[in-house]
Amino acid sequence: MLDRTGKMSRTGMALLVLIASFVTIAAAGCGGSETSAATQQPVATPESTATAGPTAAPTLAPGNALFATVPGIIDPTNFGWPRAIETATGMIEIAAPPERVYSLSLGHAEIVAALRGGEVLVAAASFFKDPGTSAAYAEFEGLPEAGSDPEQIIGLGPEIVIASAFTSADLVAQLTGVGVRVIRADLENSALGNVPNILLLGYVLGAEDRAVALAEEVTSRVAAVTGRIERENPVRPRVLAISRFSDIFAAGDGSTEGGIIEAAGAVNAAAEAGVVGHQTVGIEGIAVMNPDIILLTQPRQSALEFADELYADPALAEVPAVVNRQVIYGDPTFFTTLSHWNVRGIEESARFFYPELFDGMTFNSFTHP
Numbered sequence: 001m002l003d004r005t006g007k008m009s010r011t012g013m014a015l016l017v018l019i020a021s022f023v024t025i026a027a028a029g030c031g032g033s034e035t036s037a038a039t040q041q042p043v044a045t046p047e048s049t050a051t052a053g054p055t056a057a058p059t060l061a062p063g064n065a066l067f068a069t070v071p072g073i074i075d076p077t078n079f080g081w082p083r084a085i086e087t088a089t090g091m092i093e094i095a096a097p098p099e100r101v102y103s104l105s106l107g108h109a110e111i112v113a114a115l116r117g118g119e120v121l122v123a124a125a126s127f128f129k130d131p132g133t134s135a136a137y138a139e140f141e142g143l144p145e146a147g148s149d150p151e152q153i154i155g156l157g158p159e160i161v162i163a164s165a166f167t168s169a170d171l172v173a174q175l176t177g178v179g180v181r182v183i184r185a186d187l188e189n190s191a192l193g194n195v196p197n198i199l200l201l202g203y204v205l206g207a208e209d210r211a212v213a214l215a216e217e218v219t220s221r222v223a224a225v226t227g228r229i230e231r232e233n234p235v236r237p238r239v240l241a242i243s244r245f246s247d248i249f250a251a252g253d254g255s256t257e258g259g260i261i262e263a264a265g266a267v268n269a270a271a272e273a274g275v276v277g278h279q280t281v282g283i284e285g286i287a288v289m290n291p292d293i294i295l296l297t298q299p300r301q302s303a304l305e306f307a308d309e310l311y312a313d314p315a316l317a318e319v320p321a322v323v324n325r326q327v328i329y330g331d332p333t334f335f336t337t338l339s340h341w342n343v344r345g346i347e348e349s350a351r352f353f354y355p356e357l358f359d360g361m362t363f364n365s366f367t368h369p
Helices: 010-021 034-040 065-069 106-116 150-155 169-177 192-205 208-232 256-263 283-289 300-312 342-353
Strands: 083-087 090-094 101-103 160-163 182-184 238-244 248-251 278-280 293-296 327-329
Touching: 065 192, 083 182, 083 192, 101 106, 106 160, 106 192, 106 208, 150 169, 160 169, 169 182, 192 208, 208 256, 208 342, 238 256, 238 283, 248 256, 248 283, 256 342, 293 300, 293 342, 300 327
Parallel strands: 101 160, 160 182, 238 293, 293 327
Antiparallel strands: 083 090, 238 248, 248 278
């Protein structure tokens, strides 16, 4: 992970140390009904064989130098209470394992649920409970609903509020101004980039062993995919991740979807064309990028309809993804939320990109405490 000057960022350096520490789309007719579209399978959904299973016991005990690589932990040898961390909002001392936590971001809420269970959260935004948005939605179903209104958050009485880089600075200032402790932790646009985040939140929540186990699982699962691809060295497809809401957006360099495509061993066609982040693109732009595979990362029903339109558009008639019926559905719960669940996006993408390498493999779900 390089910054704009080409130097390794602190998070990137930490991640390298952390890793070193861990031992089809069938054609569908245009204008078909929803039922007929589903029957004819206009969007290929990579078949998941995920099954829940216990996570292996951690091999790294608290106090290990692993935590010394995590930005924000002031004394990585202290696993007692109180303990302190340094965040963008200043130093925060935590007297005991927090029992009332509020997360302003879905990615952090998913990590918290994986470390301590959803019951440690005092509330959740309504979309956290949507099975089309979060793979961990069941952890949030019984929680009161809350959003980003500062008075509402204060009224919840959280011991800790977790914010991301995308959280409004004004909101953070209002909360800290009345004494609410806010931990502002960045979310990275890659599965491995969030390993330091997992460890930091594990330290904050007093769930170090679970954090180490989850971090090990993330790194080992990504390595299993990338290692097999590197060994076999197949021809790498050019993949374009797009979603359509009011406009069509392409996922380019630095996007979550782009990071998943690259981790799964393919070429991000949007990044190759100079797209950074998420940018609008027209049908002509898709034709120019000429992808081998088009990945639709939006709700399934609208993806089915969009796929029909892409197949029927004469401007795309010679695009390989259309010619070969390679427009596929990417589950938003794996592709658009910044958390460890992005690993499932990598695994399912690899299965579709390289069926000869990954068909028949079982990819487990992540477990919660």
